[in-house]
Amino acid sequence: MTAPNNAGGVQHRGLITISIMLGTIMQVLDTTIANVALPNMTGDLGASQDTINWVLTSYIVAAAIMTPVTGWLSDRFGRRELFLTSIVGFTVASMACGLSWSLESMVGFRVLQGLFGAAIVPLSQTFLLDINPPERHGSAMAMWGAGIMVGPIIGPTLGGWLTEAFNWRWVFFINLPVGILAFLGSAIYLPRAAKRLRGFDFFGFAMLSLGVGALQLMLDRGAEVDWFSAAEIWIELGLSITGFWIFAIHLLTGRDTFIDPAIFKDRNFVTGLIFIFVVGIILLASLALLPPMLSRLFNHSTILTGLVMAPRGVGTMISMILVGRLVRLVDARLLVVTGLALTAWSLHDMTTFSPQMDDHLIILSGVIQGLGLGLVFVPLSTVAFATLDPRFRTDAASLFSLVRNIGSSIGISIVTVLLTQNIQVNHEELSAAINPFNPTLQTLSPAAASGDITALARVDQLVNAQAMMISYINDFKLMMIVTLSAIPLALFLRKPKLAPAAAGAPAAAHME
Incomplete structure (x- = not known):
């Protein structure tokens, strides 16, 4: 069509x-x-x-x-x-x-x-x-x-x-x-x-549905049932691997599959899928981390949390407006690299968060991240479809959305699991230094050093806050590394350019 x-x-x-x-x-x-x-x-x-x-x-x-x-x-x-x-x-x-x-x-x-x-x-x-x-x-x-x-x-x-x-x-x-x-x-x-x-292709659809459905169920249910300590997660993992494996074989060997394998011969589109997977991880994983962090560590209400995070959306909107014009004038690959660099910069700034700071750095890093993700998303969405046969567009757009959503689910699950585990580990390590023989504790809180329950409770609250903050910082650092690791993928993108249009015909996209 x-x-x-x-x-x-x-x-x-x-x-x-x-x-x-x-x-x-x-x-x-x-x-x-x-x-x-x-x-x-x-x-x-x-x-x-x-x-x-x-x-x-x-x-x-x-x-x-x-x-x-x-x-x-x-x-x-x-x-x-x-x-x-x-x-x-x-x-x-x-x-x-x-x-x-x-x-x-x-x-x-x-x-x-x-x-x-x-x-x-x-x-x-x-x-x-x-x-x-x-x-x-x-x-x-x-x-x-x-x-x-x-x-x-x-x-x-x-x-x-x-x-x-x-x-x-x-x-x-x-x-x-x-x-x-x-x-x-x-x-x-x-x-x-x-x-x-x-x-x-009922068989292909059934296998892909099995793989995708089981994976999403596993990622969403994992935190509730303590992940791989529950038989449910192992079953869902097995079903997901089985579904994807059989679907991949069916796609390569079957005839009249409901997704045409020829769609994956387009290098820009395949690279775009990898990129949008990374963008999905960063976009919603950071969104999953910031609201609970603002609530638990900074005691922000739901409305105040939304106001603090709103500038991130403003940054994205500004970036979208600018990049819609820039993509005609500047190499899309350069825009993608610049966007990833800005996103990594914002995540680096987020690794300097502390429970004692105000909202200034949160807002600033959010604006920078919004600008960066906007610079990645628009050129990527454009280049990924620039060399694709128009008859594949709807199937390609479906895969584009699916991969982005899977990336988001995986990203949220990973940062949530690491956050929970690291809070426990960091709390244990920090608590090890809280003892009556610690001269720093004796100086700062003699009552806690002498065993006063009320004073110890206050110290424990401080330890909890620090353990939680360190855990959030570890997640931000991981996302920064993932972002930087994606930059070399820009080398696999080919630059689209418009060939001169014939009289009465629309311009056609060609590749260098």
Whole structure:
């Protein structure tokens, strides 16, 4: 199926962009907006602290399983029709989540929300690439990237405000007006595209779904069941490896697989997948670390935490606006390297955090990181698709979103596990120095050295804070190393350039 370049799509480009970005932001927000509302849901839904997390897990797993099949569904039923159905289904499921009366009903509606929402992000990326000529792809990806990256940042703040000002149900009800606007705009202005019938590879889809679903379940459930000390995690790991292994063999040896192996022959796209995996790790892993750090170490409220982290989103927006223009003038590979360097710089600044500091360094490092990630995301999204056959765009966009989400899940799991383990280790090492014979303790707190329980409790609080801060710093240092390690991958990207267009024909992308 070729990308549509009809006059209607070009004529209404701005309205199409607004409509599909409303749907995209609505879907992306729901990956984080419900997190802060979980404690309030517990009592109303009759759930426990252990089971309430299924509200998040069910959505993540359902969306991960359905994302890869977006390409086949769009070919079979039409991209416009699939997008409209996804918007309606997601909005209705959101309303149902807000009306949930038990944990079981909430989990069921969240599964539906994930199933319908899975196609929204990859389809929005495909539409923006289709309705814009190659020379405008950078600006289009800047708009798309802004929604993808800023959504998770503002999600917890918006969710916290809605929960405090109204109640947790409004975290889901807020999707209704956005969904209606996105549907009406898309229904009126989205151009129709030709459908392409192709057989459905049930076996390949089943194996990939098994691999992705089991992996997401393992990553999301690991912290709750103490990882590999639980049989559940070993079973999920085995199922994930089995699913991915069989799918890889099937992809290489099978015929008419639902993902065409030819898509992986494009070097830029494969390198882009590796890059977006790293970006996924950094983007949401740092988002998973900062709010609890601000709450536990700095006693910030949910609203104040959101205000402190807001400049990070501002940095991303500024970067997106600038890079949308720069990508036409500057080598995209240079922008990616510069963005990774800025991100590494921000993470290095974060390794200097201390419990005694104010919010100045947190805000500054957040702005720098936002600028850096924006410089990486837009050129990467542009270059990754620059040499790809347009007929592969929807499948490629689905894989792009899937790999980014898997990277985010893996990154969050790794930093969370290391944080928990390092807090225990650091606390033990620091506590070893707290004894009556330590001259420093005798000088600073004679009461604690003499065994006063109240004084010792205060010292223990200080030790806990220091152990926690050191553990956060260790995580930031690990992410900095991962970021620096990704820089050499830019050498594998090829620079796209626009060839002179023939009379009456759109410009075509070529490679140096």
